[in-house]
Amino acid sequence: MSVRARALTKRFGRRTALTGCTLDIPAGHVTGLVGPNGAGKSTLLSLAAGMLTPTSGTIEVCGGRPGSGPEQLTKVGYVAQDAPVYAALTVADHLELGARLNTGWDDALARARVERLGLDPRQRAGKLSGGQRAQLALTMGLAKRPELLLLDEPVATLDPLARREFLQDLMEAVVEHGLGVVLSSHLVADLERVCDRVIVLAGGEVRLDGDVDELLAVHHRLSGPRRDGLPAGQHVVTAAHTERQSTLIVRTEAPILDPAWAVGALTLEDLVLAYMSPPAEPAGPRVHGPEAEGPGRRPALEIVR
Numbered sequence: 001m002s003v004r005a006r007a008l009t010k011r012f013g014r015r016t017a018l019t020g021c022t023l024d025i026p027a028g029h030v031t032g033l034v035g036p037n038g039a040g041k042s043t044l045l046s047l048a049a050g051m052l053t054p055t056s057g058t059i060e061v062c063g064g065r066p067g068s069g070p071e072q073l074t075k076v077g078y079v080a081q082d083a084p085v086y087a088a089l090t091v092a093d094h095l096e097l098g099a100r101l102n103t104g105w106d107d108a109l110a111r112a113r114v115e116r117l118g119l120d121p122r123q124r125a126g127k128l129s130g131g132q133r134a135q136l137a138l139t140m141g142l143a144k145r146p147e148l149l150l151l152d153e154p155v156a157t158l159d160p161l162a163r164r165e166f167l168q169d170l171m172e173a174v175v176e177h178g179l180g181v182v183l184s185s186h187l188v189a190d191l192e193r194v195c196d197r198v199i200v201l202a203g204g205e206v207r208l209d210g211d212v213d214e215l216l217a218v219h220h221r222l223s224g225p226r227r228d229g230l231p232a233g234q235h236v237v238t239a240a241h242t243e244r245q246s247t248l249i250v251r252t253e254a255p256i257l258d259p260a261w262a263v264g265a266l267t268l269e270d271l272v273l274a275y276m277s278p279p280a281e282p283a284g285p286r287v288h289g290p291e292a293e294g295p296g297r298r299p300a301l302e303i304v305r
């Protein structure tokens with residue numbers, strides 16, 4: 001197992017960033033970590049990297065306690081959200097530092113990437129653009145050849161072409177070296193291309209965790225004439241109603257037999273958005289007319305979990 005968390009909780013003073021998270025991420029997978037701003041994604045990655053310690057609960061990464069010693073540090077690579085580089089050091093200095101600090105350092109990969117990216121080895125990292133700094137930090141993470149690479153919003157500052165190329169590099173490392181990756185991102189379309197597992201965090205809790213194909217196979221969008229009652233025996237994730245129509249996202253392994261429902265497949269983005277949606281006020285009495293659209297009032301949306 002590459003990450004194993006049990007009742008993992010992290011508080012900062014009175015603020016709870018993560019609460020009771022229980023997770024198993026098998027080795028060698030690419031796991032997308034998604035959730036609204038402030039959901040606890042960076043906190044989870046920092047705990048996995050050993051940059052933070054849990055308030056309660058446990059987390060094990062590649063069979064050890066995060067940050068517990070040199071062996072553990074070799075196994076795990078971590079690129080934080082702000083693409084940490086040493087401003088006063090040049091690009092070449094970074095590669096030299098990487099080679100000195102990491103026993104498994106892949107110098108050929110690092111140099112080839114720097115050249116392909118057009119980074120000047122003599123340039124100080126502090127003078128690189130935001131995207132170039134991110135590329136340098138990601139190069140360091142890949143060249144370290146860890147068992148598990150933790151990436152906090154790695155592609156946020158990259159242009160679309162650079163994003164695609166980086167994700168390809170990542171996939172190559174996954175296929176060729178069995179690298180496991182956990183990456184947080186708000187760009188679900190990117191995650192859809194590279195991830196075979198997904199974790200949705202919201203409000204510091206794990207809302208969804210599993211294999212993407214398996215999750216997509218058991219979630220369906222049902223639409224049909226408006227119904228106020230929810231189908232029995234099914235886990236309704238979201239229910240949205242207009243005056244005439246109801247649209248539900250349900251989780252079920254059983255076939256949907258009721259002919260009144262049109263059954264549609266979901267994309268990963270649909271699924272993620274469904275589990276990210278904040279619990280709304282319970283559907284009240286039906287509201288007709290223009291007041292239904294007024295400020296502060298939104299279409300009835302129920303989340304039943």
Ligand SMILES: Nc1ncnc2c1ncn2[C@@H]1O[C@H](COP(=O)(O)OP(=O)(O)OP(=O)(O)O)[C@@H](O)[C@H]1O
Pocket residue numbers: 012015016017035036037038039040041042043044
């Ligand atoms: N060092 C800290 N001190 C105090 N509160 C913190 C600290 N780090 C995070 N938090 C709080 O913990 C919660 C989770 O933050 P976190 O950065 O993990 O969220 P996130 O999902 O990564 O968000 P984003 O998508 O905006 O990057 C937030 O409420 C945040 O304010």
